[in-house]
Amino acid sequence: LVGCSGGGKDTAADLDGTQLLTIPREDMGTFDRNFNPFSNPDFPMTQQAIYESMLIFNPADGTTTPWLATEWEVAPDGTGVTYHLRDDVKWSDGEPLVADDVVVSFDLQRQIRGGFDYIEKITAVDDTTVQFDFSEPFSPALLDIGQQSIAPAHIWREFDDPAKETNPEPVGTGPYTEVTNFQAQSFDLLRNPEYWQPDAQRIEGIRVLAFAGNDGANLAAANGDVDWAPQFIPNIEKAYVEKDPEHRFYWFPPTGSMVNWQFNTTKAPFDDANVRKALSMAVDREQVAEIGMQGYTKPADCTGLTGSYDSWRDEDVVSSCTWTKRDLDGAAKLLDEAGITLGSDGKRVLPDGTPFEFDYSVGAASSDWVSVGNVIAQNLAELGVTVNVAARDWAEVVSGYESGDFDSGVVWSNSAPTPYQFYRGVMSTETVKPAGEQAFENYHRFGSPEADALLDRFAAASDQATQTSVMNELEALFAAEAPVAPLFPGPEWGAASTARFTGWPTEDDPYATLSTRARTAVLILTTLEPVKG
Amino acid sequence: MSPSDTPVLSIRGLEKTFSIGSAFSRGRVRALGGVDLDIAHGEVVALVGESGSGKSTLARCLARLEQPSGGTFSFEGRDILTSERRGASRAYRSAVQMIFQDPFGSLNPVHRVGHFLERPLRLHDAAAGRSEIDAAKRRLMAKVDLPAELLDRYPHELSGGQRQRIAIARALAVNPRLILADEPTSMLDVSVRIGVLNLMRTLCEQQGISMLYITHDLASARYIADRIVVMFAGEFVEGGDAMALLADPMHPYTQLLISAVPDPRRRGSFDAAERARLRREVLHPTACRWEGTGDQPCSADTPVFHRVSDTPEHWVRCQLYAPPSDAPGTAIDSPAMDEESTVL
Amino acid sequence: MSAPLLEVDDLTVEYVTDTRVVTAVDRVSFTIGEGEVFGLAGESGCGKSTIANAVLRLLRDPAVIAGGSIRFRGTDVLALTAQELRAFRWRQVAMVFQSAMNSLNPVMTIGDQIADIYTTHDGISKKEALRRAAGLLDLVGIPRERLRSYPHQLSGGMRQRVVIAMATALRPPLLIMDEPTTALDVVVQQEIMAQIKDLQRELGFAVLFITHDMSLMVELSDRMAVMYAGRFVETAPAVTVFDEPRHPYTRALMNAFPPMTGPRTRLTGLGEGIRFAHIPDLVPVAADHWVAPSGPTDSSTEVAR
Amino acid sequence: MSLAQEPNAMAELDLGGEPDSTSRRRPAREGLIQGLLSNKKAIAGLVILAVFAAIALLAPVLSPGDPTLIQGLGAQPPSGDHLLGTTAKGQDVLALNLWGARSSLFVGFIVGILATLVGLLVGLASAYLGRVVDNVLSLVTNVFLLLPGLPLLVILAAFLPQGIGTVILVLVITGWAGSARVLRSQALSIRGKDFVAAAQVTGEGSFRIMFREILPNMASIVMSTLLACIIFGIGAQAGLEFLGLGDISTVSWGTNLYWASNDGALLTGAWWVFVPPGVSIALVAFALALVNYGVDETTNPRLRRPRRRVAAAQPTPVSSKEVSR
Amino acid sequence: MGYILRRLGFYLAAFWVSITLNFMLPRLMPGDPVSRMVARLQGSIRPEQIEALRRSFGVDDAPLWEQYVRYLGQMLSGDMGFSISRFPTPVTDVIAGQVGWTVLLGLTSLIIAVAIGNLLGILAAWRRGGVLDSVLPPVLIFIGSFPYFWLAMGLLWLFGVTLGWFPLRHAFSMGTVPDFSLDFVGDVAYHLVLPATSIVLVSIGGWMLGMRNTMIATNAEDYIVMAEAKGLRPGRIMMRYAARNAMLPSVTAFGMSLGFIVGGALLTEVVFAYPGVGYQLLSAVQNLDYPLMQGLFLTITTAVLIANFLVDIVYVRLDPRVRVS
Ligand SMILES: Nc1ncnc2c1ncn2[C@@H]1O[C@H](COP(=O)(O)OP(=O)(O)OP(=O)(O)O)[C@@H](O)[C@H]1O
Ligand SMILES: Nc1ncnc2c1ncn2[C@@H]1O[C@H](COP(=O)(O)OP(=O)(O)OP(=O)(O)O)[C@@H](O)[C@H]1O
Ligand SMILES: [Mg+2]
Numbered sequence A: 001l002v003g004c005s006g007g008g009k010d011t012a013a014d015l016d017g018t019q020l021l022t023i024p025r026e027d028m029g030t031f032d033r034n035f036n037p038f039s040n041p042d043f044p045m046t047q048q049a050i051y052e053s054m055l056i057f058n059p060a061d062g063t064t065t066p067w068l069a070t071e072w073e074v075a076p077d078g079t080g081v082t083y084h085l086r087d088d089v090k091w092s093d094g095e096p097l098v099a100d101d102v103v104v105s106f107d108l109q110r111q112i113r114g115g116f117d118y119i120e121k122i123t124a125v126d127d128t129t130v131q132f133d134f135s136e137p138f139s140p141a142l143l144d145i146g147q148q149s150i151a152p153a154h155i156w157r158e159f160d161d162p163a164k165e166t167n168p169e170p171v172g173t174g175p176y177t178e179v180t181n182f183q184a185q186s187f188d189l190l191r192n193p194e195y196w197q198p199d200a201q202r203i204e205g206i207r208v209l210a211f212a213g214n215d216g217a218n219l220a221a222a223n224g225d226v227d228w229a230p231q232f233i234p235n236i237e238k239a240y241v242e243k244d245p246e247h248r249f250y251w252f253p254p255t256g257s258m259v260n261w262q263f264n265t266t267k268a269p270f271d272d273a274n275v276r277k278a279l280s281m282a283v284d285r286e287q288v289a290e291i292g293m294q295g296y297t298k299p300a301d302c303t304g305l306t307g308s309y310d311s312w313r314d315e316d317v318v319s320s321c322t323w324t325k326r327d328l329d330g331a332a333k334l335l336d337e338a339g340i341t342l343g344s345d346g347k348r349v350l351p352d353g354t355p356f357e358f359d360y361s362v363g364a365a366s367s368d369w370v371s372v373g374n375v376i377a378q379n380l381a382e383l384g385v386t387v388n389v390a391a392r393d394w395a396e397v398v399s400g401y402e403s404g405d406f407d408s409g410v411v412w413s414n415s416a417p418t419p420y421q422f423y424r425g426v427m428s429t430e431t432v433k434p435a436g437e438q439a440f441e442n443y444h445r446f447g448s449p450e451a452d453a454l455l456d457r458f459a460a461a462s463d464q465a466t467q468t469s470v471m472n473e474l475e476a477l478f479a480a481e482a483p484v485a486p487l488f489p490g491p492e493w494g495a496a497s498t499a500r501f502t503g504w505p506t507e508d509d510p511y512a513t514l515s516t517r518a519r520t521a522v523l524i525l526t527t528l529e530p531v532k533g
Numbered sequence B: 001m002s003p004s005d006t007p008v009l010s011i012r013g014l015e016k017t018f019s020i021g022s023a024f025s026r027g028r029v030r031a032l033g034g035v036d037l038d039i040a041h042g043e044v045v046a047l048v049g050e051s052g053s054g055k056s057t058l059a060r061c062l063a064r065l066e067q068p069s070g071g072t073f074s075f076e077g078r079d080i081l082t083s084e085r086r087g088a089s090r091a092y093r094s095a096v097q098m099i100f101q102d103p104f105g106s107l108n109p110v111h112r113v114g115h116f117l118e119r120p121l122r123l124h125d126a127a128a129g130r131s132e133i134d135a136a137k138r139r140l141m142a143k144v145d146l147p148a149e150l151l152d153r154y155p156h157e158l159s160g161g162q163r164q165r166i167a168i169a170r171a172l173a174v175n176p177r178l179i180l181a182d183e184p185t186s187m188l189d190v191s192v193r194i195g196v197l198n199l200m201r202t203l204c205e206q207q208g209i210s211m212l213y214i215t216h217d218l219a220s221a222r223y224i225a226d227r228i229v230v231m232f233a234g235e236f237v238e239g240g241d242a243m244a245l246l247a248d249p250m251h252p253y254t255q256l257l258i259s260a261v262p263d264p265r266r267r268g269s270f271d272a273a274e275r276a277r278l279r280r281e282v283l284h285p286t287a288c289r290w291e292g293t294g295d296q297p298c299s300a301d302t303p304v305f306h307r308v309s310d311t312p313e314h315w316v317r318c319q320l321y322a323p324p325s326d327a328p329g330t331a332i333d334s335p336a337m338d339e340e341s342t343v344l
Numbered sequence C: 001m002s003a004p005l006l007e008v009d010d011l012t013v014e015y016v017t018d019t020r021v022v023t024a025v026d027r028v029s030f031t032i033g034e035g036e037v038f039g040l041a042g043e044s045g046c047g048k049s050t051i052a053n054a055v056l057r058l059l060r061d062p063a064v065i066a067g068g069s070i071r072f073r074g075t076d077v078l079a080l081t082a083q084e085l086r087a088f089r090w091r092q093v094a095m096v097f098q099s100a101m102n103s104l105n106p107v108m109t110i111g112d113q114i115a116d117i118y119t120t121h122d123g124i125s126k127k128e129a130l131r132r133a134a135g136l137l138d139l140v141g142i143p144r145e146r147l148r149s150y151p152h153q154l155s156g157g158m159r160q161r162v163v164i165a166m167a168t169a170l171r172p173p174l175l176i177m178d179e180p181t182t183a184l185d186v187v188v189q190q191e192i193m194a195q196i197k198d199l200q201r202e203l204g205f206a207v208l209f210i211t212h213d214m215s216l217m218v219e220l221s222d223r224m225a226v227m228y229a230g231r232f233v234e235t236a237p238a239v240t241v242f243d244e245p246r247h248p249y250t251r252a253l254m255n256a257f258p259p260m261t262g263p264r265t266r267l268t269g270l271g272e273g274i275r276f277a278h279i280p281d282l283v284p285v286a287a288d289h290w291v292a293p294s295g296p297t298d299s300s301t302e303v304a305r
Numbered sequence D: 001m002s003l004a005q006e007p008n009a010m011a012e013l014d015l016g017g018e019p020d021s022t023s024r025r026r027p028a029r030e031g032l033i034q035g036l037l038s039n040k041k042a043i044a045g046l047v048i049l050a051v052f053a054a055i056a057l058l059a060p061v062l063s064p065g066d067p068t069l070i071q072g073l074g075a076q077p078p079s080g081d082h083l084l085g086t087t088a089k090g091q092d093v094l095a096l097n098l099w100g101a102r103s104s105l106f107v108g109f110i111v112g113i114l115a116t117l118v119g120l121l122v123g124l125a126s127a128y129l130g131r132v133v134d135n136v137l138s139l140v141t142n143v144f145l146l147l148p149g150l151p152l153l154v155i156l157a158a159f160l161p162q163g164i165g166t167v168i169l170v171l172v173i174t175g176w177a178g179s180a181r182v183l184r185s186q187a188l189s190i191r192g193k194d195f196v197a198a199a200q201v202t203g204e205g206s207f208r209i210m211f212r213e214i215l216p217n218m219a220s221i222v223m224s225t226l227l228a229c230i231i232f233g234i235g236a237q238a239g240l241e242f243l244g245l246g247d248i249s250t251v252s253w254g255t256n257l258y259w260a261s262n263d264g265a266l267l268t269g270a271w272w273v274f275v276p277p278g279v280s281i282a283l284v285a286f287a288l289a290l291v292n293y294g295v296d297e298t299t300n301p302r303l304r305r306p307r308r309r310v311a312a313a314q315p316t317p318v319s320s321k322e323v324s325r
Numbered sequence E: 001m002g003y004i005l006r007r008l009g010f011y012l013a014a015f016w017v018s019i020t021l022n023f024m025l026p027r028l029m030p031g032d033p034v035s036r037m038v039a040r041l042q043g044s045i046r047p048e049q050i051e052a053l054r055r056s057f058g059v060d061d062a063p064l065w066e067q068y069v070r071y072l073g074q075m076l077s078g079d080m081g082f083s084i085s086r087f088p089t090p091v092t093d094v095i096a097g098q099v100g101w102t103v104l105l106g107l108t109s110l111i112i113a114v115a116i117g118n119l120l121g122i123l124a125a126w127r128r129g130g131v132l133d134s135v136l137p138p139v140l141i142f143i144g145s146f147p148y149f150w151l152a153m154g155l156l157w158l159f160g161v162t163l164g165w166f167p168l169r170h171a172f173s174m175g176t177v178p179d180f181s182l183d184f185v186g187d188v189a190y191h192l193v194l195p196a197t198s199i200v201l202v203s204i205g206g207w208m209l210g211m212r213n214t215m216i217a218t219n220a221e222d223y224i225v226m227a228e229a230k231g232l233r234p235g236r237i238m239m240r241y242a243a244r245n246a247m248l249p250s251v252t253a254f255g256m257s258l259g260f261i262v263g264g265a266l267l268t269e270v271v272f273a274y275p276g277v278g279y280q281l282l283s284a285v286q287n288l289d290y291p292l293m294q295g296l297f298l299t300i301t302t303a304v305l306i307a308n309f310l311v312d313i314v315y316v317r318l319d320p321r322v323r324v325s
């Protein structure tokens, strides 16, 4: 009764191999029983332990693991994909997985959550073959489609209103599907009796704990009450690792979205690429990463690509580019050329005589990015440019972004298995909306016809070589135009302890990221082994 | 009718009903049930009655601190309620002043004495300059027999009697023609009471000010007033020349009141049985006021006043005194209109 | 004359605050005989209530009985322990306070408040106590069903009668009445006084009667004292005080009440701001008539600041 | 006291006893100030307040430059260089707290003053004008009193643009009703006094009566309402900012706490970041409460500490003999 | 009876005002829940999914009055729609699951604070100048001056983390199944200790001081002196005569504090990861989950209004003077 059970404080006697893998969920103070894989936001472990996808892309090492599908073919003209499903997979209620399940899942996904607009038709060719036809060539679709969670058609067809279904007793193909002991602040997931890889179910089950915020979850992690700490932990060395250095470790691969400093290019002088570059050059990204992000990430380069896309990165572009390295003199020169000159008071003025002073918008809730803003403001002050860190409510900030009513601000980029979506989001004219009209991406409103052409070529290319060469051109274009100033790749938080479970992915063995919300989590769940005795 | 014959104040059927509680309730208290009264120039009328009979309410209505719910009154011939609908005019304020019961409550403790005299002087005599006002203040202090150096004091530094004198001086500052004095001495220490009464009497006599003197102390009413009106449960029940009325009270309630006044000279005359009878008669719920029998003209619907003595002013409103044909009393419409009716 | 019921000798009461010491009662002596009505008159703040409360030792914190003695039927009241005092109170001396409005607990029924007396002093059951309480109400002519009323449901006069009934509950030999009727209507006031008179005739208790209404006092008391600034200035039988007041302050008091009979003559009260200072001890001027000496043109008066 | 306490909870409860009549008769303002200056608790409170006020005013002198400046190594415990250590970002904790006093005290006092002012206007108008005005204003006041304060605060803070102005506005909106209620009931009792009627009979206008006759008599209650509102303001601002609903780009004790918790100060054992803002808030609130205590004791001498221990029902002591218990 | 009806009328009016406010507030702010969610999930929602999200959450473009009418209808029928941030759980389910814990925490701490605080106040006032009277009030005021989340965190770190005496989080141990066994109730009580203590510590001073001051005023009443003169035992005078009357303002304050129960435990819930509506309100606000926000606010307000109404009824029982009128 006394004390909290279920944590790393267990004595050896408790480690009988049946201990539950304890995972915190830091942004849900309480749980409502809702295992609908199509609802937003994701309910903990639903997409990881209960439902699975046809393949799993691991951004940490760029590999793709076949999962519910064993193999796939991309149509030569890039206008379709065919997946072949595993034939030994059963739903947790004993029904076999069939192609129709995939068809229904995509119908539901498109109907409830939207997206996949490029898919024209989905056909269940036979029980294990499902074919997707696109309206136009779209090579990034392979991973996109492959990572969609598949739900059982025989169950979901029965629901009157799938969007509002809370699915309290989920039926999935994942390793841990049996919900037990569901309480407002914790629930357990036990083994799927019908799992297709019974050998991989080495742990007894998963216990998820609810926390009303990072503080509580961090405390639990520091105290050793959880095995896995997938949330942001400040000063993690001291706060977490140091308390049990033998077992605890963390690994923050730079595989999240790229965090950019965007400028409203519909406003002068931000419409001038050189000004953008100059501002970017004034930023001390090392300091930004060190202080703003507690050293948990590293500076971005001129490609704007995160660690997920290391295989795409063109080292030539990286080495020839200058505007992501701190160079105050260079920045000053560029600004002088743009007519933004230093006034007598040490502050720069625009050609029209007004002081060069603008806002850095950021959501107040993202305290790390506010700190980043503070560092940037401090950096730019040295250049004679005044940046006001305007930390406001995210909704307000985003609505400013959407309508194009902002000076500059911090923004995340699209993340997807290939850099296509990233470059489309920052450079394509298709995503540019005139100021005043609501935009959902490309808030900075930069479009380049050149980029459009390259993006189209990339989408149509079905062979790796062509894709790589097109991508190199896109990278060079990005480096030349600097549509946004990439700051650093968002790290994917992850820390864990080997006190009770071993087999975690690490920097040396990056078979998955250490995130509980990524698709790759299922790889971890099927790899971990309980510590015994 | 010469101007001096016009009563200074003439009240007709004045009513006041209080609704108690807040917006959601409907409770009502009838504090004034339609009273008539005339006060002549320079006359001191005492209004006596039990606690809660509506004496203060009448004074407050006349001072325009409450809005009457019915009836009219006119001041110097002008119908006030119709001519000054929204609150009192400054002219009315400068003619009618009020003195309150509690000298501790009626002087704001945060102001100096001078302030209480200065404000009315400023408000009602705009042209006056600094020095004139100072002189006026000193004159006022002299009038109420107080040294001028008290002007710099705060009220709490004065004795009760001194405070009440300041209150009187404040009322006098505007040269009023009518003063409403609501139990001005009941809160004062006994030893200084008489001094204040003397002062008020003197002022009225010297300056021809009329006064409505409200009290429940019959002895002081007798001491100061020309005329006494007895009030009971929001109605006037008897009125007349002060000495005559007290010498020969007609209404049982008046009798009760008089018998209740302790008087050492009547030591031992205290008759509990007689008092109990009177009290029963007055306060017994069925002993309705003016409940006439069929042929007698005095009832609640058509209350009639009975003249009950040789002095024309002494009247009573009680069915006990319904005049038999040979009695000296005669029914009259209203005591207050009596004078006019004799003129007509 | 038999031994007096209450003997107060040289009583001095001080209010000791941080900044100053106020002597509210200054070397006051008087006696009350069995069944006697003793009146105490004087201006507001002269110390009347202080004397009354001192007798029961009810005075609160800054007050200290600085000297003198209080004896009740021979017992030294000032020597009683808290325990003994509780037994002494109400059984020997009961008290009626200035305002009945405030001396009844607003959230307890009348019955409970009366019953409290019996359950505490006589140790009888609540039921029995309530039965006796009903009897008490009969005594003052209030219907028994009023036992279940709360104080605010009664008129001022009824409340005061309830308090008087309570005071007589244990048939104490001495009743202290501190301005028992000031807050009441004249008519009701007379009613109450009559009631007290009746009860006193019936039960034979002595009364220490405090008021500043001289007429009332003279009418009711056997003997009276006039008090000024914590000191007695005159004591005598009531009629004597009325007929031949000796001290100027007593004279002023007597003048303050216009008569209800006789011609209207102009009275003069005590001049505004006149204060008497240094009142000497009383000296006898006639049998049973004591006065503090002061010249006809009183040299010891001074004008207050 | 912090967000937890309803504003004015104390002031309200204090109304239980009518102030002693002897002090009522003294002119309220002078007596109040004199009384406060001779009350030990009040003086202690005023001294603490003065120290913090000095800190706030002198922050630019005591710690020149931008307090948020990042000065090298983070998370350093107190040392000679940094008397209170540094934050995880390497900012000087002492500088942050010195500068934080400015915003916290500013917001607290402004909120206190505005909330009291609004409450005063509503209370006076309600009490003096009566009838419909009173009914409507009382309804609104009571509704605002009953609306759960903190949730309303959180929702309002979320809905208005972030910034110090919003914080002030929100706190005033949620804080005025308490003072209005207290002030109204006080104004109502003064409105019933004869000197108000006397002023009316003299011919004074409503405005003058409200502000020159009624208001000065409310000095002490206005004062304690003000103090209670300031306490509320400081505490509630800290709470809002701690939740990240305030203006996190200002430096205040609340934002310092926010950053401390954000940077895991407790988790890493950096108590020196976490303790100073909390203690500063507590000290200021305590000081204000002490002054309030003093106001109470001044207006109601009964509340003063007796010279000796006394039980309420103890018999009157006899000076010659020892007090019998 | 009239009094009760009058209060009822007032509460209905208050209810209407608050539901209207509840309707207006979310619609006054910039941004919509979908943008907020996009911002929060930072990149994991694709731009092309936004329209679908809007559709499924039913972000409404109908004219305001139409929305208002519909809203009133829904509120009266108890239909609060679906939570956006926890789609598709109905708002009523979200609230129903949590409100009990909040009430448990809030009510427990309120009752403890009121009971102990008032008792201390009574004793302090009864024995003026004693330890309770002179030492305790300043100490309690000082403790109460700390921001209550600060105190909560301090307690958590001291007694939870460092000393390990109490659990760090949640309302009961993980893995236990709620039932009414002694074990479970004990477990819940054990988890309640720290959160409740933090609230009690902060609020107890106010209660004590309030009670003490009223009680001191009450002790000077004539009916207390009369009770003493009657020779009653001090204990009886203290409880039946003095405390019974001095309690009345506390009862009203208690009613007011009920508002604090539901909303006020917000930060405490966050610090101790305690389930409850307070935290949910905060997250609803952060996610712009209008339906949940409205539902919570409405629930809280309704609860407070009903509770106050009950307090009014109790008050009528306690204070016979308001029964008539
Ligand atoms: N503002 C008010 N609201 C409601 N009722 C009132 C108000 N003022 C007076 N009353 C009621 O009107 C009646 C008459 O009151 P009023 O004060 O005029 O009596 P009074 O004769 O002056 O009594 P007293 O001798 O005690 O001063 C009383 O029953 C009183 O309760
Ligand atoms: N608690 C107190 N502290 C200091 N002085 C006090 C206190 N109580 C009474 N006094 C002083 O003691 C004196 C006598 O007061 P007391 O109440 O006995 O007068 P009283 O004759 O009963 O007056 P009243 O006729 O107004 O009732 C007064 O001058 C008063 O100022
Ligand atoms: Mg009156």
Ligand SMILES: [Mg+2]
Pocket: C048, C049, C050, C098, C178
């Ligand atoms: Mg007295």
